[in-house]
Amino acid sequence: GQQVQQSPASLVLQEGENAELQCNFSSTATQLQWFYQSPGGSLVSLLSNPSGTKHTGRLTSTTVTKERRSSLHISSSQTTDSGTYLCAIDYASSGSWQLIFGSGTQLTVMP
């Protein structure tokens, strides 16, 4: 089946440092999204980026579809960036559509 692997599993930074999160997927994705999951569990969509490079605020995502990988760069990290970052791709199997999630990168930003 489809797999989404994220690395690193966890990351600890000092405030102001940059973070680089990776997402690898096992087949060509037609849609790829990055989400932030707060410690309380709620999910917020950060970027939708099936290919190329997209920016929003301090976030930059680069997806290379043929290499089946995407990255999320967080610049000048802040303590409020702490939480779990999830990568997800659309996957169709036997007429059923799924959004397949990776297990996430847990980011901790220290003051």
Next chain:
Amino acid sequence: AQTIHQWPVAEIKAVGSPLSLGCTIKGKSSPNLYWYWQATGGTLQQLFYSITVGQVESVVQLNLSASRPKDDQFILSTEKLLLSHSGFYLCAWRDRVFTEVFFGKGTRLTVV
């Protein structure tokens, strides 16, 4: 603007008791709707999705069922809870496949 509301926020239920979780989307006509589940420390799994009223597709059942009685409403239920049902349940919507997905704030379920 579209809003998505899930209820209840949290539940503590006994094994063998029934469960009903709800989700309502306002400001969007005919959205694709989804239920996801996340065990504590686990990965999000898609349980059900629906593209129209009355039609629900199962991805992973976990002895749960889902229904879409109205265009803006998605219900997740079971008649008998298991301990393994504990976790975090999220409802989500999107315009159609391949578009951005938006999530509700979730329901935390503890089965005791």
